[in-house]
Amino acid sequence: MxxxxxxxxxxxxxxxxxxxxxxxxxxxxxxxxxxxxxxxxxxxxxxxxxxxxxxxxxxxxxxxxxxxxxxxxxxxxxxxxxxxxxxxxxxxxxxARVRPLSFKPGDLVLRKNSVSRLQGTDKLDPNWEGPYVVKEADRGGYCKLAHLSGEEVPRTWHNSNLRIFR
Known part of the structure; x- marks a missing residue:
């Protein structure tokens, strides 16, 4: 065509x-x-x-x-x-190529910026924000996060929107 x-x-x-x-x-x-x-x-x-x-x-x-x-x-x-x-x-x-992620309390993680939309989502803006500390984690893949200062982040996040901070 x-x-x-x-x-x-x-x-x-x-x-x-x-x-x-x-x-x-x-x-x-x-x-x-x-x-x-x-x-x-x-x-x-x-x-x-x-x-x-x-x-x-x-x-x-x-x-x-x-x-x-x-x-x-x-x-x-x-x-x-x-x-x-x-x-x-x-x-x-x-x-076969997917590696499941599981977080434990105390792990440092980054969160997708496009999900939280705290910062702009322009082309040159960062894709990840953080680091955050995992306060609680369950088997379903959901985590409660907190800032490094200890202040809890208001919403719960799924593993697919998080990445281990290294």
Whole structure:
């Protein structure tokens, strides 16, 4: 589409057809097949004699389409199961590199400036503020913070918004 800046509207149906007839990674099915039950005949197959086009029988095709409609719900459920499995694989791959943080009372931490918004959030402003002392920490990942002087910070903070001060 980048090369066809002027005639992109003419290219859109071709691009959408390619998307609809390409099996997706997560479901292993084409969006066309999950919507219309049948496999699409691509334009290249119409011009070139293939077994699908050559052996087409209208009466048998109607019976097959009815059968496919009966089996559609099961096919969609199988695609949903494959998608959930794929999402789990992606999550495991991502989470393999995540190191969980746990803070103990007395740890020094920095807090994200974008969360507290005590200082401006312009491009050149610092991303972290602090240091703060952890007063209390629970298993859920929430911490009560205090300034170095001992004065408690009014709100509770989650581990994802904190970083160990070194």
């Amino acid at each position: 980048e090369s066809a800046r002027v005639g992109w509207l003419d290219e859109l149906p071709t691009i959408l057809w390619a998307y609809r007839t390409t099996p997706q990674t997560a479901t292993q099915e084409t969006p066309f097949a999950l919507t219309y039950v049948a496999k699409a005949v691509i334009p290249a197959e119409i011009g070139v004699p293939s077994d699908r086009v050559h052996n087409f029988i209208t009466r048998d095709n109607e019976d097959e389409l009815r059968l496919n409609l009966d089996l559609l719900e099961g096919r969609r459920e199988e695609a949903a199961i494959r998608m959930a499995k794929y999402r789990g694989q992606i999550a495991r791959h991502y989470n």
